[in-house]
Amino acid sequence: MASTREADNDSDGETSENPERQAMDYMSRVLRTVTLQDKGSRPPRTLPMEAQDGIPHGSLDLKKSPVSGEDGVVTSLLLLLPLELILHVLSYLDARFILSVLPLVCRTLRDIVSEKVTWKVRVQKRVSSSFPVVEQENFDWPSACIELEEQLSHWSDNRKTEHFSLAEGHYASIDAVLLLQGGSLCVSGSRDRNVCLWDLRNLGNDQEKVIVKALGTEKNGTHKGWAWSLAACENRVCSGSWDSTMKIWDIGADGQLVQDIKGRAAILCLAYQPDILVAGSYDKRVSVFDPRASSPLIKSRKIHSSPVLSLAADERHIISGSEDRTLVVFDRRVNAVSQRIQLDNYLFCMSYEAHQLWAGDNQGLIHVYGNHGGTFQHLRCFDVGHTSQVTGIWHSAGALYTTSTDKTMKIHIPTDPPTTLGTQAHSSVVNGVSAAGRTVAAASCGQTVEIWRFLE
Template sequence: MCDEMHNDNANTSTSNWSLENIPVEIFLHICSYLDARFITHNLGLVCKRFHAILSDESVWKSRITKRWGSVYPPLPVDTEEFNWKLACVCIEDQYDIWHRKEVKMRPLIRKDIHYASVDAIHLMQSGILCITGSRDRSLDAHKGWIWKLTSYDDTIYSCSWDTTIKSWKYSYSLHPLSMFQCKTAVVSLACASNLLAAGTYSRVVKLFDTRVGESQVNSYKTHKRAVLALSISDDVIISASEDQTVAVWDHRAGKVLKQIKLYENDDENAFPMCLSFNDNLLYVGDTKGQLHLLNPSQGQFNIIKAYDIGHSRKLTCVKHGMGSIMTSSSDGTLRISTPTQEPQTIAIISSKGGEFDYKNNILAIGGTDNTVEFWVPCSS
């Protein structure tokens, strides 16, 4: 009799649950079966109580820890400033589109755009517009091979072995604006706001202020060999060179803050090839197929760790965000990995590409076999 009364009371209590009084533990357990994007964009709008529960950053931090195990983010952050909800959405989005069977990425391959290797590729307008640069000198954009493409707002910049950088506007076709003369082959490029940085084969990093014309406004020469990769922020320019070092240059103070030697033992076959710098993280990919993580906090740029993420040959491009780390290699693969302290493989794409770009879940790869390859989301 007592057991029956207890069951009746339990059933009555359960039947009285509503959006206003459902236990938080039960609500979060239900959420564990739903993806983060649906929870934030739909469930969080159902009522004020759901919104209040889902506004607690600890909910999202706990969800990330339970699902991914490894430390995230890979370096310590200010937990009050870090957006754990956005991070959770980004990681789950990337995992879903590259790993889940019911959500898949569909490849589209174009073989009719170029007739030589595509060394530079750049996505704009949230991935809708793709600009490519090749060794075929198409459209007579440059007199030499185009090595890099970048953009700021709606202005596109291209650099070439012909010693120039050119700026372009896009309006159904590319319209030339300016030409910046570097007097040496330009093999890397980066821009931010009004500043344009060029890494050259002759070891110099040249700077241009796009507001004052086409003349060089500054430069630095801390490297002993060609500058293969560049990144820029509001404060610093980061350059990676064949001389096995990464340099950090304060473009406001006009001085080198630090030069980092990546390898303890001299190895002529090992040097950095590419880098990705944002969200207070710096990743550097090298010729040994390794990915180096550096901590740029407080301007220290200390080397944290070198990862073997599965590539067997040199890394040709790396890009990272809150949701994933992407790396391409001359081993014929592009890998998508979790952005955790110990990266785990999400997906592997077989591709003959080297340079790639990724925006708004659209992946564009420039092929060494003259192709341009796109991967776009496609629900089955």
């Protein structure tokens, strides 16, 4: 095993350049504010999708009653109605209620709820654009519909959303934020070199009891350089820093340090899977570690010609975006690069879920890639209204959040094109976003963690 690991690693040694000088050079080059003078003249690039012809077709006939009684006896007057009218009646009920309660009422309602067409019709009545952007064969329509409806409800009525600005944890710009345990905990990384753990369970009840603690035992900070990137797997959180280290914390043990891994250069992005930890670094490398091993480094390859800015991973692929304007897909099964896609701009952030890769670039645009049988294909390019680079993106089946150096966070429905529900303006640059459960968190250059919580 040792010889295999050594053979995988490039051997040009550790970088000797001053990390602080690297960080300042990075800030002036990558994170400078860019105005989009040419956005208006550049049409979004798209690939053709199948046309949708109004109400989608399924195995149920919308014009016929789904039941006429068993043994010739009608059991419910409601079920005598055509399915189209039954769906209209159901549209006044909460989607979660429909999914959890109606299947228990009778077999007919259970069949209606289990039909994909039921949820397609429901979604189509609520959004005017195509949804979803990338439809998979096993797309979870009920869950997507629930998320979409809650997104529409919470952000269209300010009375359903609480906003908190947490300013007690850091004294410098916050560059990374990550929600854990369904939104009850939050982790933030800052240029003050600290990684802070926030307990949000009392948020909204007694804000003075929102406990915050800096991770680690060092007096001068969690790291010796800017705490720049965060990733989590179950109860383990990894923080990456400009001091070239990665530290793994056990959140289940009140943030106790589990492992300290030394890298070759500044750690700019991370991806955490159950079996591996992946790091993208300033020295153009993508490195793979096994945190469970005594010698954690598995391989480290210089697959880019500029710093690695964004990462995503699953059980088969590692996807990396770099300042060299390439997107590289590494196939873990064959231990080799399977795709190298040249881009017009570089990707600064990624969100990867259910074979969809959503990414924000340095020109304020959002790109969507679909994973089809292991091959990633560029499907869409959207202008969602940001006027400079997208610093953070979070995507799920029914929700989309983006942050930018234009000092805004935008809330969208992930339709084609995205339906923007609102913009949260801020006094400082917004550096990243995370969502979990009923909570959304954003990292601010103004030394605050911004929290939005949906009321039940």
